Amino acid sequence: MKITKVLGYQVLDSRGKPTVAAAISLEDGSTHTSRVPSGASTGKHEAVELRDGNESISNRYYSGNSVNLAVANINSKIAPHLIGKEIDLTSVDQKLKELDSSETHEFLGANATLATSLAAAIASAHVRNVSLARYFQPTGKLLIPMPMVNILSGGAHANRTLDIQDILIVPTGAKSFTEALSWIVAVREMAANLGSKAGKITHLVADEGGLGIPFDSIELACTFVLESIEKVGLRVGTEISLALDIAATQFFDGASYNLTTLGKSYSSVEFVDYSLKLVKNFPIISIEDPFAEDDWSAWNSFSKIAPKYLQILGDDLLTTNSGRLNRAISEKSANSILIKANQNGLVTSTQSVLKQAQAAGFNTVVSARSGETEDSWLADLATGWRAGQIKVGSTHGAERNAKWNRLLELEATEDCEFKNPFLN
Numbered sequence: 473m474k475i476t477k478v479l480g481y482q483v484l485d486s487r488g489k490p491t492v493a494a495a496i497s498l499e500d501g502s503t504h505t506s507r508v509p510s511g512a513s514t515g516k517h518e519a520v521e522l523r524d525g526n527e528s529i530s531n532r533y534y535s536g537n538s539v540n541l542a543v544a545n546i547n548s549k550i551a552p553h554l555i556g557k558e559i560d561l562t563s564v565d566q567k568l569k570e571l572d573s574s575e576t577h578e579f580l581g582a583n584a585t586l587a588t589s590l591a592a593a594i595a596s597a598h599v600r601n602v603s604l605a606r607y608f609q610p611t612g613k614l615l616i617p618m619p620m621v622n623i624l625s626g627g628a629h630a631n632r633t634l635d636i637q638d639i640l641i642v643p644t645g646a647k648s649f650t651e652a653l654s655w656i657v658a659v660r661e662m663a664a665n666l667g668s669k670a671g672k673i674t675h676l677v678a679d680e681g682g683l684g685i686p687f688d689s690i691e692l693a694c695t696f697v698l699e700s701i702e703k704v705g706l707r708v709g710t711e712i713s714l715a716l717d718i719a720a721t722q723f724f725d726g727a728s729y730n731l732t733t734l735g736k737s738y739s740s741v742e743f744v745d746y747s748l749k750l751v752k753n754f755p756i757i758s759i760e761d762p763f764a765e766d767d768w769s770a771w772n773s774f775s776k777i778a779p780k781y782l783q784i785l786g787d788d789l790l791t792t793n794s795g796r797l798n799r800a801i802s803e804k805s806a807n808s809i810l811i812k813a814n815q816n817g818l819v820t821s822t823q824s825v826l827k828q829a830q831a832a833g834f835n836t837v838v839s840a841r842s843g844e845t846e847d848s849w850l851a852d853l854a855t856g857w858r859a860g861q862i863k864v865g866s867t868h869g870a871e872r873n874a875k876w877n878r879l880l881e882l883e884a885t886e887d888c889e890f891k892n893p894f895l896n
């Protein structure tokens with residue numbers, strides 16, 4: 473079926489910041505839309521998010537953040553090459569690569585390429601008359617991903633109420649996604665109640681819907697989340713464990729890791745030591761970005777001494793980039809990768825980074841961004857790609873719940889399985 477129209481336009485994300493949307497129309501009269509997310513703790517090696525900057529007149533009220541250039545690239549540089557062609561995700565992505573052969577999509581903007589690529593994926597699934605998840609995995613049981621969910625937020629997402637970015641939970645003992653989500657909601661609500669009872673600020677809901685409760689140390693914050701789990705009546709370790717997103721690039725100054733709420737600075741070597749103690753003292757099964765994005769030696773030495781069960785997850789380190797992943801595989805810097813489509817810029821190359829990681833025995837966690845939209849394609853990608861895990865933020869905010877609700881829907885409507893990825 474042929475493409476009849478490709479349209480880019482500007483919409484708002486969950487932080488009220490402009491982002492790119494694309495719509496692809498087909499001969500049968502249907503139109504398929506997508507909206508791209510945007511990060512705050514953005515890694516230096518991510519694909520380029522094209523924003524207009526301060527010069528643009530149309531940008532007057534958006535503090536330099538409008539995306540008219542990226543939108544114009546869809547409408548004038550991409551659309552003419554797609555209209556009249558058969559809809560097919562792989563050919564659309566191939567064309568986008570030809571139009572911008574730079575690895576970071578700096579000419580068209582990765583927000584322009586990803587919006588187009590996602591709309592093409594959704595339109596391609598429509599033509600086959602299957603869900604987007606099924607488009608990627610046509611037969612066999614679909615694998616609903618294990619959720620990794622934000623309870624406490626800090627860092628760039630919550631005005632630095634905590635030095636690190638997130639304390640999350642993973643309900644590894646749940647037998648279905650539906651059960652997993654119910655446990656998570658209970659823990660989040662318990663944390664909000666316990667926080668209020670203790671006289672802490674609990675009305676601060678962070679960018680990803682997590683609680684922005686201030687704590688003097690990471691250890692105190694972890695203890696608080698553990699108490700919330702126990703008060704709900706769930707067993708720590710066998711049913712639910714902790715996960716951290718340290719987002720260490722944010723507090724690394726090139727020489728030291730500065731935990732400002734604690735008032736302590738650590739050299740790279742000392743921070744490896746500190747991180748090891750932290751994971752040994754708490755039931756933490758996953759640690760994301762424990763070191764800065766280019767501090768490879770810290771990653772490498774930590775990976776050598778970390779407990780074998782620990783998921784060492786590269787986000788800013790790997791930026792869903794094949795070359796950086798290759799380095800991490802050969803140097804054994806990490807054993808897992810966060811997969812974010814907008815760090816990469818195309819649906820097919822994001823999936824191929826995921827496959828490359830899985831082939832090397834890495835765990836894969838498909839992730840939302842802190843600036844999200846009401847779109848739910850992420851849930852389908854994580855499921856159809858058999859990622860095993862997904863991270864979306866918390867269970868507050870329609871832009872977060874759109875993804876959780878889509879996973880509930882997939883579990884209810886498709887032939888699915890749900891597994892604990894930490895048993896592999």
Ligand code: 2PG
Nearest residue numbers: 511512513514840841842
């Ligand atoms: C992260 C993400 C999502 P951001 O660091 O993993 O939590 O944050 O989108 O701001 O990069």
Ligand code: MG
Nearest residue numbers: 717760761787
């Ligand atoms: Mg991260």
